Amino acid sequence: MSIRRERKDALEHRQLILRTAHDLFSEHGVQPVSMHQIAKTAGIGQATLYRRYAHKGDLCLDMLYDYSHQLMNQINLFLEEHRNEPPAFRLGGIVDHWVDAIEEKADLIIAMESKMSCEDDRGNFFHSPMYRFFRDRMSEILSEMLVSDSQQPIDTDFAAHSIICSMSPIGYFHMKQEKGYTVEQIKLHFRRLFTFYAHPRMAQ
Amino acid sequence: MSIRRERKDALEHRQLILRTAHDLFSEHGVQPVSMHQIAKTAGIGQATLYRRYAHKGDLCLDMLYDYSHQLMNQINLFLEEHRNEPPAFRLGGIVDHWVDAIEEKADLIIAMESKMSCEDDRGNFFHSPMYRFFRDRMSEILSEMLVSDSQQPIDTDFAAHSIICSMSPIGYFHMKQEKGYTVEQIKLHFRRLFTFYAHPRMAQ
DNA sequence: GATTTAAACGGACAATTGTCCGGTAAAGTT
DNA sequence: AACTTTACCGGACAATTGTCCGTTTAAATC
Numbered sequence: 298m299s300i301r302r303e304r305k306d307a308l309e310h311r312q313l314i315l316r317t318a319h320d321l322f323s324e325h326g327v328q329p330v331s332m333h334q335i336a337k338t339a340g341i342g343q344a345t346l347y348r349r350y351a352h353k354g355d356l357c358l359d360m361l362y363d364y365s366h367q368l369m370n371q372i373n374l375f376l377e378e379h380r381n382e383p384p385a386f387r388l389g390g391i392v393d394h395w396v397d398a399i400e401e402k403a404d405l406i407i408a409m410e411s412k413m414s415c416e417d418d419r420g421n422f423f424h425s426p427m428y429r430f431f432r433d434r435m436s437e438i439l440s441e442m443l444v445s446d447s448q449q450p451i452d453t454d455f456a457a458h459s460i461i462c463s464m465s466p467i468g469y470f471h472m473k474q475e476k477g478y479t480v481e482q483i484k485l486h487f488r489r490l491f492t493f494y495a496h497p498r499m500a501q
Numbered sequence: 502m503s504i505r506r507e508r509k510d511a512l513e514h515r516q517l518i519l520r521t522a523h524d525l526f527s528e529h530g531v532q533p534v535s536m537h538q539i540a541k542t543a544g545i546g547q548a549t550l551y552r553r554y555a556h557k558g559d560l561c562l563d564m565l566y567d568y569s570h571q572l573m574n575q576i577n578l579f580l581e582e583h584r585n586e587p588p589a590f591r592l593g594g595i596v597d598h599w600v601d602a603i604e605e606k607a608d609l610i611i612a613m614e615s616k617m618s619c620e621d622d623r624g625n626f627f628h629s630p631m632y633r634f635f636r637d638r639m640s641e642i643l644s645e646m647l648v649s650d651s652q653q654p655i656d657t658d659f660a661a662h663s664i665i666c667s668m669s670p671i672g673y674f675h676m677k678q679e680k681g682y683t684v685e686q687i688k689l690h691f692r693r694l695f696t697f698y699a700h701p702r703m704a705q
Numbered sequence: 706g707a708t709t710t711a712a713a714c715g716g717a718c719a720a721t722t723g724t725c726c727g728g729t730a731a732a733g734t735t
Numbered sequence: 736a737a738c739t740t741t742a743c744c745g746g747a748c749a750a751t752t753g754t755c756c757g758t759t760t761a762a763a764t765c
Contacts, residue, residue, distance in 0.1 A: 304731055304742065331721055342745030347723065411615065423675045455676065455690045462672035463663035471627045472662060486659045508761055511713065535751055546715030551753065 311349055313339050318356060327357070327404040354412025355420030357405045365427040368398055372434065384441040385492035391435060392464070392487045399466050400480060406466045432457045460491055515553055517543050522560060531561070531608040558616025561609045562629060569631040572602050576638065588645040589696035595639060596668070596691045603670050604684060610670045636661045664695055 317339040321330045332353055336346040350356040375390050399406060410422060422428055435457035443451050464487065472478055478486070521543040525534045536557060540550040554560040579594050603610060614626060626632055639661035647655050668691065676682055682690070 302732085306731075307743065310744090332723085333721065336745090343722090344724075344726095344746085345744060348743080352722080423672075423679070451693055452690050454680070456694055458672065458676060459667035459691075459694060462669055463667040465666055465669070468627075468662065468666035472659065475627070476658070486656050487663075489655055490660055490663060505710090505712070505762070508712065510761070514713090536753085537751065540715090547752090548716085548754075548756095549714060552713075556752080 310339075310341060310345060313341070314346060314349060314356070315360060318360060322360075322404070327353075327408045332356075351420050352412050354409045357409040357412075358420050358422065358425060361402060361405055361409065361427070364398075364402060365425075368394060369427065369430050372430075376434065384438045385488075388435065388438045388442075388491055389488040391431070391438075392491065393484050395431070395464055396469070396480060396484050396487070399464075399469055403466060403470070410466060428461065431461055435460060463487075514543075514545060514549060517545070518550060518553060518560070519564060522564060526564075526608070531557075531612045536560075556616045558613045561613040561616075562626065565606060565609055565613065565631070568602075568606060569629075572598060573631065573634050576634075580638065588642045589692075592639065592642045592646075592695055593692040595635070595642075596695065597688050599635070599668055600673070600684060600688050600691070603668075603673055607670060607674070611674075614670060632665065635665055639664060 314335065318330070318335050321335060321338060332346060333343065335356075336343050339346075350359065372391055372394050375394065376387055379387055379390065409420075412420065432454060436453040439451070439453040439456050443453065469483065472483060473480075518539065522534070522539050525539060525542060536550060537547065539560075540547050543550070554563065576595055576598050579598065580591055583591055583594065636658060640657040643655070643657040643660050647657065673687065676687060677684075
């Protein structure tokens, strides 16, 4: 009774699927390409595709895997380089990176998010390493900010989660299109809003 | 050349659809009921249904119409009654009402939101009266809070929009299930987080 | 009330998503 | 190397979503 490792052909198929999907998405965009089309183009059965990926959102999540690691590395580097800057500055840096990522991978991110029902674990963004990374890094920074004398302690994980939600691609693009803000303006507004925690002025 | 008003049978069908959908949703839940099933049960054609509602999310949005007006009235009443309380208190009240609404109408709201692509106007939550109502009320309250001496003015519409996004049902239920918070704990955390704008303590 | 107009109808059709199950072949066992 | 096990394969099938188009009929005009 030993653990069977993944079959060689299964691994090849996974790579084939990712390559095929990438090519099709590049050529036609994300939304117009169907799962059937991906399977057919890759020359594999429908079920083989669905066995790997529960739905297109799940596939997109995996396609973002490399990019997300790249992004996490960039951010870690940024945080390392600016470790002596005030927390608000570092939080702002994360915001900037995140917004840039949305701009660059909008199609994939939206396709991913729009398929997420609440129940199913598989392909749920909130269970991805990227979500945890963002939440944990932000949570740490928020802790630094709030270490002081607040009589009402803020739950920093909760706050980080809220910040991530408020920077959802859907909401982001609504802001951009509806109000006509530029990318830089939105970044600025986010930075001001979130770093209000760090440099608050007494109101009223 | 005059404007033709809506045909009588069209109106009847609209009401029939809403009633049928309500009954089916009550019996089986929202997600398992298909558009085909709704049309068939109502005794109308597929196209007749789709002509009214672009997709199930659009239908859900309309089903929330009455409830949303009720909710808006409740909140207006609340704001009226507590107009002399500090803005943070009033913002907190809105949060409470919103969370209660999510709890009560979760299925419909999630079905609605999960169908929203960015482009199509029809059935987009961000174009609904409810969104505008929440954004505008919150924006007003935030203005009161921030009227003071901030050298970096916060865009209150932007802030209100962000708050709405951070209270999205998907994010809310993730918090609730994953971290095991009770409804009241989440309300409290939201209140603290958002009203941090109003009673901030200097950090660092 | 007959005629015209076009909004509305609905069933059939096309496309996409998601599942089943008999068969295949790779990994472990002797 | 032959055998056993079982993860994996893939095409066919079922369900759901979304659209087309010839026909009907309510409403405006005469």
